Amino acid sequence: MGDCCLIVEFGQRVDSQINQITRAFAEHLLSHPIPGVYDVVPTYTTVAVHYHPESFLGDVLPWQRLQRQLEAVLTQGIETASAVARVVEVPVYYGGDQGPDLIEVAQKCGLAEEEVVQLHSSPVYTVYMLGFLPGFPYIGGLDKRLNMPRRKTPRTTVPAGSVAIAGEQAAIYPMESPGGWNLIGRTPVTLFQPQAEPPCLLQPGDKVRFVPISFEQFQAMQRQ
Amino acid sequence: MSVRVVKPGMLTTLQDRGRIGYQRFGVVVGGAMDDWSHRAANALVGNRQDEATLEITAVGPSLIFNEITLIAICGGDLSPRIGGEPVPQGRPVLVNAGSQLEFGARQSGFRVYLAVHGGFDVKPTMHSRSTYLRGVFGGLNGRALRAGDEIHIGNGDAEGCYPALTQRLDRAKPTFAAAPQAFVSSSANDALETVRIVRGEQWRAFVEKSQTAFISDDFTIGTQSDRMGYRIEGVTLKLRQPLEMLSEAVGFGTVQVPPDGNPIVLMADRQTTGGYPKIAHVASVDLPLLAQMSPRQRLRFHPIALDESQKLYLAREQALQDLIKSVVAWSGV
Structure with missing residues (x-):
């Protein structure tokens, strides 16, 4: 390359x-x-x-x-040692201003908004890699019924904590940035801290669960 | 020792050769957009190449040096001057205590690199002093310079480096003593530029008409371009068939094409990975040229083989070693 x-x-x-x-x-x-x-x-x-x-x-x-x-x-040849994976729970407020693409995703996938939330928050996912942005996890295990292509023209600004899907992948934006994925919710959790070693919450190989929370819980956790 | 910021300029940040070894955590490499000018400026003041320099963008700052300071200015030409006198670029310049460095009209290029002997002394984040604006870390508190900032300069011996300059410096007024000749010339040019590329992994996935257009048509650098990427405007590029790719690594100079068909050249603050088709990679040796180009400027892409690209890269490394040798030879120390 x-x-x-x-x-x-x-x-x-x-x-x-x-x-x-x-x-x-x-x-x-x-x-x-x-x-x-x-x-x-x-x-x-x-x-x-x-x-x-x-x-x-x-x-x-x-x-x-x-x-x-x-x-x-x-x-x-190389050794493929397999350690026991951690399970990290990520709280998510779905839809509204925090997940502006939830309605479109539901329409295009032929589902109700609640069904999208249900399908997204059910599986135990795996972090396959980090990339694109500091601490940005590419997460595998998305339900096939939620397969949506990236947006044709990337947004110039996506807020930190946005929970997103594209193709077979799920992700979370750790910081404000441009981005082309479909935004369905937002987490109040901090994914990246430059002074920490390692600097990111999620590591390749980690297991992840998305846990739906209310807007009040989202606001309360954001204030912390 | 320190330098005081009177006016910050449009976008002035501390940069070095980037944040190395953290890309697997998605941490952006960053660093100088024009790595050649950054390294040359450091070489001219006797610094290691990974010392931080000031990357000055389009409109220059005003800076006051509190003590006698050895500086070098490389890259674009924003009419630097001290006490009304033009400050020559591409060479060591010994600046008297209390002098104010100012910039004026843009003559050529887009980014200027200011190195000081001893380096700018800010705390490294993940082993780098590069400012990452989007992440708000590195450099000076993760942000661009502001009026009133005081940036510390590392320990060194500014007056011991080049006796010829030390002898000539008039200590009675704000002024400077510069080496008589330039050791490095600017790569900046405001005319239509040809940027060399190596074909990318998905080159063949584009229709032939788009392949041809990419290497023969004129393109324009979009106004939304920044340190992260240059948005390239011109004919839109089409794939033979839709391609939803898995995200994989990208690099400085990777040319990726989102579904709207407008290529983006990934620059210093690029992401570490991306999922759009890669039509090409800019030859490393031409990245400084691209970094000196400004929005609305026109350019053309010219394909070369990977072998040639690496030969050019190695020749450029040799040129830097030669530059260091010629400065040492001139210094007589």
């Missing part, structure tokens, strides 16, 4: 097993660092390896040299 990043792909669909292998490969690269690689970014099915080309000088071009090293790691 460009002249300073290689992408290793393990599959092309949202799948907990593929994602587990993807995360294991990223963990391996983090615990056995390659000099010159400065960022390792696991996603649903890929691991991005960001590197400084000047650290990979030799008889072939830097991208070829790093590619050989990564192939060697994969040939040797």
